[in-house]
Every structure is written in structure tokens, then in C-alpha cells.
Amino acid sequence: MTVDTRHIAGYRRMAFKRALALGGAIFVMLWLVILDLSIGPSGMPLSDVIDAVLAGPDGADRATATIIWYLRMPQSLMAVIVGMCLGIAGLQMQTILDNPLASPFTLGFSAAAGFGAALSIMFGAALPLPEYLITPIAAFAMTILACLIVYGMVHALGETPEILVLCGIGVLFLFQSLQSLLQYLASPEILQQIVFWLFGSLLKANWTSVAVTSLVALACLPFILHDTWKLTVLRLGDANAASLGISVGRLRRRSFVLIALLTAAAVSFVGTIGFVGLVAPHVAKALVGEDHRFAIPLSAMVGAVILASASVFGKLISPGGVIPVGIITAVAGIPMLFLVIYARKRRSS
Amino acid sequence: MKTQTLAIRDLGVRRAGCDILSGVSCSLITGQVVGVIGPNGAGKSTLLSAVAGQSGFSGAVSWGASGTGARPKSSDIGYMPQSCKVTASLTVLETVLLGTHERLGWRVSQSDIARATDILAELSLSHLASRCMTTLSGGQQQLVLLAQRLVRQPGLLVLDEATSALDMSHQISVLMLLKRYVVRHNALALMAIHDLNIAMQYADQLILIHDGRLVHQDAPENVLSVANIRRCYGLDVDLVARAGGRPVIAPRPQVMA
């Protein structure tokens, strides 16, 4: 059966190439993390960085120890984790909505998070918790609320992608207008804080945020991995997937909740960082195709790479290192998107 | 292998106040290809969708030995709905492998791939194994999706327009393949057939649906009588006898008015 073995060999080769792409992405990401740790506004030479890393968080030189262990390391880790969450959430969203323009923010999650943050910035002083805890909690809570609203509406009205998108857009506009209302009522100082939060910045990262975001992501991971094959099948279309024994509505709802959790964890601490969730899945699919066994992890890695490189780039062009990373991903994301579209066109023609 | 029976009892589907199907009852045993025929809008797709458990209905459908038993499980069924065009950039081999997605682990095993390539060979699709689905014609996609259902090795095949985009020779070879399949795996294939001649020549049994009711269930030459065809299709035909086989249906030429 030479035909057989040829196809088996071909399939294995394809899988190997995809695994290679995944490995390559991981390698690039690790490199970027190291680079990110070595660059910063204090202008520490590489030798100092290495010394501080080896000396540990309780090292004798308090200044470099604090900079490396309490400032740069959480920021770099946060870039990676947030990038991974947004990458996975973006891929899932594009799959369940069957729409290449979907992103984790399509159904209103970023608008809700922004509203939550605005609420806490305006009124959070009334609560006994410190401000840097209230804002993430409020942003997270509002994102989950948006998720529940859309979930409820979809449950009542039907579970097709069209209805999901319509409900999501409705929720998006709802929270966006509420957010605008708050911005209008806010004093200039508060308004500036809100706007700054919306840009998305890694500067607020600390070990708490790293821990919480990682925990949420790890909790979601088994559920996502369990659905890997089902998501690939969903790419064949609702009718095909249903006829192959997948309860499409349940899969969609389940994924939707997981996307909400991942997105909430990603943006609650660092603000709404756009484009990563839109571009990462496209790059991943361009490299490894639609097989979600490869597309999911690669989407995560590409997301981490995008965010980590945005962080490095931001530090390079602004020595104070204070350009919000969300602005850089927006600016860099556009040419990347064009590249992806161009590559797709080249391949299909 | 034990014979299974698909027993449909008083099946009815009501939508928006209309009875799309009502009082459909029949009993079908494995080992045959049963064609579901009838004019457009008669309710064929609805019936197939209901039997495959993809839409709601009143009445009972059971699958098991001697006609008693529960509804067929999704692992027993290979259902192919009407419109299932694929727009994802998966290869043909990947698509067929997805037919058994419940059984696949993180690594696709040798036997999984072998099973898929065997089916592709049977349907003469081997040369397309590494082609992307979006580059295939409608007919080729249909064949791949059929392969995908077959790789599950279901006991009950429910096919709605599985051959509608295929040319005649492919239609015939698919039907021959299905006949071989149902005998080898002791399965039942329930498929909607538009071409009455194909239905006549290759189906083991026919079910005629008209206005939401099952009006005739029998061997093809009995179901496709001139009277039935006139009543259900509104068509005047001649049945041309053929030596050693079933007759050929020839519609009478229409006179240009």
C-alpha cells in the first residue's frame, strides 16, 4: 500500500513542520523576555542585570533587586501571560463566530472592562480596598456581567453566530455609552486617569497580577484543551459539526464563557490592549492551518511574542519607557494585519 | 452480525403551525440502501433530519435489534445534511480524519490515518489527500464529506442530497460503494435521491414522500409506477422495459404550446 504510506508520511511531515513552527515561536518568545528584562529606563548594563537575577529578590543591592525582581520581571511575565490569554481568546472567538474579524473585544468585553475601571476610578475611594485592587476587581466583575448578559440573551433568542454577534454588539454599545457617560461626568483629573487606563499599560503589573492572571488562565486551560478537536470540527460549519455529533450550541456557550474569563483576566490589570487578540490567531493560522491542536498553542505564543516585542519596542523608542503598550500594539498591529491579508491573498491565488 | 431495525412510528414534524410531516411510519432492516424520494418540498429533508436526531419531532424513532430500543446515538449515525459547504482551509485528509474526532487523541495514530486513506482510496479521492478543501469543486467536497461520514463506520447512514453535485458516473459509483458498505458492515443507508432512474436501478427499497405523508414503501419497481409518478410529481412518463433488470423511466416529451 504505497499510496497509504505516502499519505501517512505526508501527514506526519505536515505535523512535524507545524510542531517546528510552534517550537520556533516559543524560542522567539523566550528571547524577547530576556531582552525585555535587560532593557529599561534605568539603563542598567547587562552584567548588572545578570547579577541581580542571580542574587535573587532579596539581593544585597536593593535598588537593582527591586528593579529586576519587582518591576521588570512582573512586567515581562505579564506581557507573556496577557498575550497568551488574548491570543487564545481571539482564536476561540474567531472560531465560534466563524468570522475572521472577530477578536476577544467584539462582544463587548473590553467596553465592559473599561466601564468597570472608570467606575472604580471615579467612586472607588468610597470602598476600603486600595485603589490598585479595586480597579482590577471592578473591571473583571463588569466583564463577567457583560458575559452573563450576552449569555442570557443568546439563551433566550438562539445560539447561532449571527445572534451571538448581534447581542454582543448591543452589549458593547451599552457599556461604551455608559463609559462615555462616566467620562462626561468626571473631573479632568479623573478623566485623564480613565483614558490612561483604557490605553493599556504593562506598568501596573506586579506579582499579584501575574499570579491572578496565571491562575485564571490555568483554570480555563483544561476546558479549552478538552474542546480542541471539537473546535476544529466547528470550522467545517454548524451543519457539518452538528451532524458529526457535536452539540454546537453548548460548545459555543462554553467557549464564550471561557473567552470571557480569559479576556477579563487579561485586561483587568493592564487595561484594554487591542489588536493582539485579532492578529495573533491570523498569524498562527497562516503558519499552522486550522488544526486547533497547533493553532491554539501557537496563537498563544504569537500573542505573547506580539506583546513582548511591543514592550521592548516601547522601551527602545521612549527611554523613560512609559508609552502605553496598548498604543504600540495598535500602531504595529495594523501593518501586521495588512501583511497577513496580503500573504493570504498570495497563497490563495 | 445481528440485524438491526430502524423503526419509525407515527413521526410528525410541525413548524409554524404547519404539518410538514405527519403519521410517517415504517420499518427498515439493515443491509440495504433505502432511497427517499418525492417532489421538492415534500418533506424528505425534514424526515432525514428528524431520523438523524438533528431536529425535533413527535412520534418515535428507534434503532436496535428487533425494532425495539432507544433513539439512535450520534456515534451510530453518519448524517450528511443538505448544505454543508466547507470554507475552512483544512486539507482533505484532515477533514476526513475529523470524522472520528471523538476517538482522536493528541497524536493521530497510524491506524486513524490508515482508515482515512482507505476510505479516500475507495472513493477515488486519494490524489486529493493533501489538497485544501477550499480549492475543491462542490462535487469533490461532497465526496470528501461523505468519506468523513463513512470513516466513522456508522450503522445508520442518513444522507440528504449526498450525490446532488456529482456527475452521473460518480453518482453511480457512490451508490455502488454504499451498497457494498451496507452489506459489509450490516448497516442501513437512508438517502434522498433526486434522479428517479438512479433510484430505480440502485436502491434496494424506496420510500415515497408526498405532502408530508409516506404514501408508498416497497421495491423500486413497485413504488415508481406510472400512476404514482403522475400523482406525486405531476409528470407523465413511460416505463421502458429492460432485459434482466428494472425498467427505465422516460418522461414523455412535452409539446411546445
Add this chain to the structure above:
Amino acid sequence: MKLFAKIATAAIGAIALFGATQAHADIEITDVEGRTITLEKPAERVMLGFNFEDFLAVTGDGALDRVVAISRPVWKGWRPKQYETYVAKFPEIDQMTDVGDTEGGTFSIEAAIAARPDLAIMAAWQYRALGQNVEQIEQAGIPVLVIDYNAQTLDRHLTSTRALGKAMGTEDRAEKLAELYESYYRDTLKRVEASKVARKKVYVELAKNGPSEIGNSYANGMWGGLVDTLGGDNIANGQIENWGPLNPEYVLASKPEVIFLAGSEWLGSAGAVPVGFGADPELVNERMAAYLGRPGWSDLPAVQDGEIYALYHGGARTLSDFVYMRMVAKALYPDSFADIHPRKELEAFYADWLPVDPDGVFVARYVPVGQ
């Protein structure tokens, strides 16, 4: 005699011991937020976030030699001509590490830590904006001292001044300044008490963007707090929280009797009232006149009586703000303050306590054009 000698020796020994331990005792300072910080000795490498002139006043000679990092945007950006004046005298200011601005979101914790200060001094609003970043600074072994002049309260002004003095080892100087400020403060209030003039309605506006845009007014703090302390009737009370623009219709309807236009040395603002270092009195007057041309303003009592004043916005929330307080008081209660000349008091303050001269316009009454 022997017993006496023994007691005396013991007493001297105890005093000596006490003196010796005192010489090695840490400096404990309670800052304006009630936080206690400990320094081994007066600070030699300071990261200064705000209140630069107050720091200079309290620390005295060589103050800037003890500063390694500043938040440059809030000095150079907000008071450019003031910054220029100080840089002209102390060029090393330009070389100090810039830690960025918390309000503009450009504050870099890393830069602050990397400058290796032994004390970080910041204003209460910066402390609040930094949130848990303060912990990171303390993590790095840098104590954080919070001062607050923005509140415009006597208590916080004095506490901040004394805390600064303790941190820099110039407690005597700080005490003198605190007493000076307090005495001016109480004198002002005494004169206000004694005045027979009725309570006047006051409108304060930040004259930053020209008459076509309504600038911020203040309530509960800054100029608003000042007006309240002096018993004036700030029309912004009840309309805004802390600061924000008032509705122009409301301003017209309130018929303010005294108007204060707060100005600063903003660059690139065509219609602003450019009060401050290096200001030109004629230009200030001209710009004020433009504001009076607003629709309906010619009917306001303040305009008709010529009760329009320009104030240096950078003067509020500093140790020298008693000058502006007395300027406002003089405008509200002219009978009690006839012998007081706030401009002269400002010059005296700068001469006694600060290393530069206040060349420019800091307080001015509008002189109607053509007079």
C-alpha cells in the same frame, strides 16, 4: 560631700550617656499622611517630586546639591519661567534625573529607584496617584516622605514644613518658616475679623486658554479653599467638586463682586494671562482686558467696580501662598488691609528665604485700558 560627688558623677555620666546615644539616634519623622519614616541621618540624595521652592526655602544653602532626581514635567512644564530662573542660577538642575510625572502617567519607578536616592519626597497627590508603586520604592530601601501644600490648610502647611526640616537636618530654619507662615496667617484672619466690609461674591478662574474657553474654577481646595478661609462667598461652591469649568450663564447670574484670574507662565497659550516670573505687566493687563470682553461681563459688579485681579497660579500650595492669601483678603476687605502691600511681602520673603529674585508679575490689579 562624698554623696553629692557621687550623685553628680552619676548625673553627669547619665547625661553623657544620654548625649552619646542621642548622637547615634535615628531621625523619626511623621509626615503629613501620618506615616512614620526613619532616617539614619539627614538626607543627602533626595528625589524631589513637587514643591521645589518650599524645599529650597526650608533647606537653605546647598539645597540643590542634595537633590539627585526631580519630576521635571511638573516644574519645567507647569512653571516654565520659574524653572528657567532657577536653572539660570543653578545649571545643575538640568542634569538631574527626570523621574516623570504621575499626572501625565509618565512616572518611571525604575528611573526613580535607579537614581539611588536616600529619600523620596513627594506631594500627597503624587503619593495617591502612585498607589502601590510607593511600596516598590520602599522595597528598594528608599523611605518616602509625603508633604501636602495643596490642601491649603494651616495644619498641613506647618506639618509639611516641619517634616521637611527634620528630614534635611535644618529644623531651626523650618521652625522659623513655620512660625513666620503661621503669624502671617493669623494676622490675615485677625484683620478679616476686624473688617466692616460685607461678604463679597468671588469668582476665580484659571486664565489658561483665553477668553473663548472657560477655564477651571476651584472649590474645597486651592483657591477655593483660600476664599473659604477668608470668609468670601465662592460662587463655585456647590457647583463643582474640586475643580472644573463653571457654566458661563451661571457666572453671569451670580454677579460676582470680585474676580481673580489665576495665571502662570504657560508657553504656547495665546490668550492666557501670563502671570509669573519674567512676566510683562502690560501684557498681563492686556490679556485680562480680553477676558472682560466676554459677553455679559461688562455688566458684572466686579467689572464695573474694577475689582479684577491677576494672581500667580504657581503661588498657591506653597509656603509663599500667604502673600496671595493677603492679596485676596485685601481685595475682599480693603479697609483692614490698607497698609498691607502683598507685593512687598513677597519680595521680602524671596530675599530672606529663596536664592532668586521674583522678577515678574505675581499679583496685579487690573488697570482699565486707556487710563
